[in-house]
Amino acid sequence: MTARRSADQIHAALSAQIVSGQLRPGDPLGESALAGLFSLSRTPVREALQRLAAEGLVERGPRRAFVVRRMTPEALRDLFEALGEVEALCAGLAAQRMTAIARAELAQIIDSDSGDHAGYATLNARFHDALRLGAGNRVLAAMLEDLNRRSMPWRNAQFQASARRMQSSRQEHRAILQAIAAQDGDRAASLMRDHMATSLAVVLQMIRARG
Amino acid sequence: MTARRSADQIHAALSAQIVSGQLRPGDPLGESALAGLFSLSRTPVREALQRLAAEGLVERGPRRAFVVRRMTPEALRDLFEALGEVEALCAGLAAQRMTAIARAELAQIIDSDSGDHAGYATLNARFHDALRLGAGNRVLAAMLEDLNRRSMPWRNAQFQASARRMQSSRQEHRAILQAIAAQDGDRAASLMRDHMATSLAVVLQMIRARG
DNA sequence: TCGGCGCCATATGTATACATATCGCAAGCG
DNA sequence: CGCTTGCGATATGTATACATATGGCGCCGA
Structure with a gap:
């Protein structure tokens, strides 16, 4: 296709x-x-x-x-904050809207985390797909996809710089998924904000180090 | 320019x-x-x-x-919901971030509401500008501008169909601004969601009536 | 030597000609 | 009579030539 x-x-x-x-x-x-x-x-x-x-x-x-596109630290802050807030929004909606079947799929995604580096990209993609579809709103889904694409270069660089960050990021994702599966929207949203704030901090530090 | x-x-x-x-x-x-x-x-x-x-x-x-672009009722629902959620988000951020000066400007916007039909468009524009700038995030501001533009045809049609809706919409805006000025982000966000839900209902009813 | 001015190289902006795919319609066959 | 199929008109997709603006660079003058 x-x-x-x-x-x-x-x-x-x-x-x-x-x-x-x-x-x-x-x-x-x-x-x-x-x-x-x-x-x-x-x-x-x-x-x-x-x-x-x-x-x-x-x-x-x-x-x-x-x-x-070149991004100033301020622009990166705005982008990551927006991404975090919209993802938090979708996480909250997903927590209250997902069907039992969708929640089962979510649990399956969590379980399929074998922990190796190679599988992280696909796992990450499934994580975001679950969020987008779970929220049940095509406009929000499109916005999330767009923000993800725009922030992708920086988030990738984040992992290239330090492999350890990938481990902590994976754990944060896992916690968010579990909160959604438990239908605790507020907790999922809060965890998501923390997750993005941490990611932003890593990226900004990396940029400073590089000059 | x-x-x-x-x-x-x-x-x-x-x-x-x-x-x-x-x-x-x-x-x-x-x-x-x-x-x-x-x-x-x-x-x-x-x-x-x-x-x-x-x-x-x-x-x-x-x-x-x-x-x-043609919009199905489902697509309109997604669009209005997304607009409401993002505006609610910005309202919440604005409530906690706006400076004293910005809040004073907000109060001035509320006071300048003379109540006539002609001034509604500019008042509405200032309302949304205050939200966008108050949130202090350029990415969210751009998203909000985009959602506003996309929903504008339908919101306009809403007022063309019934002048009474303009009055109630104005009152809802006023309540939201007051909540922001009072730094009550949760209340502002909640009022915003209700406001968009009402607008959507009016639009959908209008579409059904037209065929 | 330094600063300003003007030319030129090269990029994008626009116009137009040609290639190609798709939809509608009609004719022919089952 | 209905369905299928092929043709043709017309739209978009692409290529290319030309117009135009801008930034660099060098020359000239103070």
């Missing part, structure tokens, strides 16, 4: 490279250069870049050129 | 027409037709439509043609 439109392919490729850190903040994204790279014309490249800009992954630089 | 880029002008014009109801849900937005209307080529028209699609104001129809 991979889209066959060229613009979609470029968008997906650039998005993946930005989120994975292959393209770093500030890197230039010239239309002609990308067109040459993908062996396409500038038109679909423009569409892809405009979509990435709308999603907040790239921004306009000098000469209105596109560059991979 | 009107943008001189053609794509921006088209985007602004179409956005205004959609939000004001001049263009109704389902109306076709052919690229060539719009290009002729604005005496421009299809390229800037495409950019404008893509941005509108990213903002959720237009969607893809048959032949991948753009049409003004």
Whole structure:
């Protein structure tokens, strides 16, 4: 079901490279250069870049050129806070709305945590999917997906810098899931806020260390 | 400060027409037709439509043609709920973060409510601005602005259908502002949820009446 | 030597021509 | 008579040429 439109392919490729850190903040994204790279014309490249800009992954630089988005500490604070609050919101809604079946699936996700590094990405994805679907609101789900995508580069970098953080993050996720399964929305929301605050602190410290 | 880029002008014009109801849900937005209307080529028209699609104001129809977005009752429910929750969130943050000066401005907004129909739009805008700025988070502010824009057509229609609703809506806003000024975040959030629930009910009833 | 001014290189913005996919309609077959 | 299938019109998707603005860089003058 991979889209066959060229613009979609470029968008997906650039998005993946930005989120994975292959393209770093500030890197230039010239239309002609990308067109040459993908062996396409500038038109679909423009569409892809405009979509990435709308999603907040790239921004306009000098000469209105596109560059991979740079984030100030203040912007990162706002982004992580927003992500935490919306996730807390969804966690609370999920706690009160999830069906018995959905809760069973949640428990299964918790149990499937084998503890190895390789499985963390998929486990993390299932964690967020459970939240989005559990809340039962497509608009909130879309917002959460968007915030997740925008914060992904920084959260990934967080784990690349220190493997120990991955362990603590996993434990925090586990506690949140258990609170949701126990239908304790307030506790889930509170844990989520703490989780995001901790993540932000790690990211900011990492940025300071790098300069 | 009107943008001189053609794509921006088209985007602004179409956005205004959609939000004001001049263009109704389902109306076709052919690229060539719009290009002729604005005496421009299809390229800037495409950019404008893509941005509108990213903002959720237009969607893809048959032949991948753009049409003004149609909303099912379920989608409207999700949209209004999301708007209510995010506004409640911002109201809560504003209640605990706003400075004394900002609270004074808030009180001034409440007092400036002369009660006439003409002033409602600007009063409403100041209400939402106070919320966005008071929360002190640019990401949440952008999300709120986006949700407001997307729901604007329906909220406007709500008032066109019954002038009485405008009075009650104004009173609800007033109560919310007072709760924020009193730094009672929980009460402000709760009132906001009720406010959006009432608005949604009015809109849904209106849609049913129209068919 | 330093600062300002102007040219030029190169990027994006726009226009237009061409390629291609899709939907509607109609005709033919079962 | 209804369903299927193929054709054709028309829309979007893509490529490319041209217009235009901007930032860098060098020259010239004080």
